[in-house]
Amino acid sequence: MNNIQKILLFLIIIFEFKINKMDVEKLNIKWNKHYPISYFMFCDFLENNLFTDIILIVEGKCIQTHKIILSACSPYFMNLFKTYNDDIKPIVCILEISFEIFELLIKYIYTGEIIVDKQKLTQFINAAEKFQILGISKQPTDIIETEIQKRNFVNTIQISDKKNK
Secondary structure, X not given: OOHHHHHHHHHHHHHOEEEEEOOOXXXXXXXXXXXXXXXXXXXXXXXXXXXXXXXXXXXOEEEEEOHHHHHHHOHHHHHHHOOOOOOOOOEEEEOOOOHHHXXXXXXXXXXXXXXXXXXXXXXXHHHHHHOOOOXXXXXXXXXXXXXXXXXHHHHHHHHHHHHHO
């Protein structure tokens, strides 16, 4: 067993990577725990105000968060943040929403799920609509899903082409 094979075996065992041989010269290395670890880290970043790049003020209370995460889940925030200079940490006042409901939206954006009291559900849904939160609002996710399918299709074609050469 050569050194490269030993390193790859180490990576597979320690980090649970998946390695697919694509052709003689290239390997496809995939970390099977990428999504759960990333999910955990994003939640940790939010909880501990790490690497935040925007401050949202709701009812006089601050929430430090990440423009990229909010933008990925909301066309509303994506359009809002496009106008900001990346060199400064902007402060945005969010009006006409309670801090409690907005905090639930942020948790939903980061985790993909939350628990809402039944009496707050209408407020939560209305807020999700206002801020165009994907997965809750009536915002079409077809465009994103189509783009993901196109990329997967192109990657499949590229791998297939490499195998057939």
